[in-house]
Amino acid sequence: MTDPGERLRSSLAADLPPSAGAEFDSPIAMEAMRATRVLHADDQDPFPAPGRIRVITVANQKGGVGKTTSTVNLGVALSLFGLRVLVVDLDPQGNASTALGVEHTVGTPSVYDALVGEATLAEVTHPTTASPHLRCVPATIDLAGAEIELVSVVAREHRLRRAIEAHLHELPAEERPHYVLIDCPPSLGLLTLNALVAGDEVLIPIQCEYYALEGLGQLLSNIELVRAHLNPGIAVSTILLTMHDGRTKLADQVADEVRNHFGELVLTSVIPRNVRVSEAPGYGQSVLTYDPGSRGSTSYVDAARELAVRGAALPPFVPVQPAPTAAPPPAAPPLNALVLGQSVATPTQEDS
Template identity: 85%
Template structure:
């Protein structure tokens, strides 16, 4: 398991190398104190813009965050990963596809009835660009909110031609309308806790799936059904979709059960599981009540550090992505979709 403070310790040691030689042994002990470490974590998150940015993906990554079980951290992970990616230099768009609108709440975006939302893009005639809202977390982070109107979208879409492709086409049109320097690097889609038409739209729209798994036994039940549905979508609607990331959430190190679930998931999914684990942390739960992510609400908390580390690992995996079987999206820098092979060739020619 990744130590959330390890990278921060290394960074501080490098930043303060000049003063380290004159520090006493007592100062080193103070540095490892809980209060000092929390202050350090908060400083690193608050001054993310002054640090090395996360690597830019080789193509736009449209990530569907799905799990039909409720309460496993889908919305929390969508919001905090999105904020972390944006704070560290990557243009990010969060699409709230849950009628409850919790992701919109956490990002401080208005989502009362009548607010232009993803419903208008799926059922109405609005383009996605007309329903995108800025967030207070970062100028690089945008959000398409969800209103309660979305609850009726599944019924309204039943008679619509190519209803499963509505979100995919809206995203493609939005990306192509933007100049290359404004196109998002990441599009994160927060799904409702079901396997209905809204989640189906998200799976058809996405190029990869991130599954948050709570470190409890019940979280594993029903996972097979989700994986079977993803296989069906791959066979019939979106050949490019695949599960690329598993994120362990709500990890409680005091229980043996959490370790058993984490080990079982890692043994089954292997390298798909991110090394970073999201712990149970009260600050993560409190933050949405203030219309914030945990990174802005309490940047020094363990939950904040863990999500930053998870976002870093997610970004590092996007540097050399395999080519998509189907994509209407341009590359993250405005070029055609970049494959891992073309990236290597470009490096060799330099």
């Protein structure tokens, strides 16, 4: 099987005049090759499908580290290379919906309706402009009030998980997404808690700056609490280094520290600081469709390929059964205990 990059290089070289052979490795030619690599993804070998549906929560309570940007661009990259992807926008700001060109004004059917039980996930899922294989559940400003509305609801932490399980169970096998990516808000509130309960894996984007490491311990502690009390299957599976500025030693030091601590969880691909990545949402696009030849686009394609290769080694998918509605799940620990990172004793039958 020939290397896709080599095939593209040969194809581009064949279209150039003989005298331009020496100029093929110029910056413009290399950018053209990178753009062709993305624009003609259908002509390349598709990414391997995972052994089971991967429900990945993209979380980090620190803002501005690239959660939404990574969710959107990884989703677009996976879908362009042949995989079915569902992006769930769980941030009331709706930035992921904007980047995917999905309407999210007030009144638009959104994830809020699925959380409060007024609609199924299928009824609030919208197609995107990025790829026919990519669909999105948008977020509207109504989601900002969901945390207050759900406080008194039984099993409030399981609302999103039940909605996703029911949706996957209803879909035919050939239409089920290979990846469900959940974009979290920059907080550790009830919305992020719902995302952690709904997911099987956590992907943590880490900005290559010192401050990005400060709140990481609290996030990991909360993930452990969720694993102990609400979702035994949740685990941190992927660390993605973002906003890497190769001109500074600090970026390399942070990257080395993260790799030394997390080992193989850290993707080899690093997302560089790239103005095109920041510009793309302003046009309602991902960087892959806005400027496919940019370094940011290439980096996200490489990161998505790594993610897909890791997923191919997972055990086979077992069909998801919808959560029973007759009997409520075991009593959950108080929300403030999970948010503040405090341990809570599990209630026993004698206590109740």
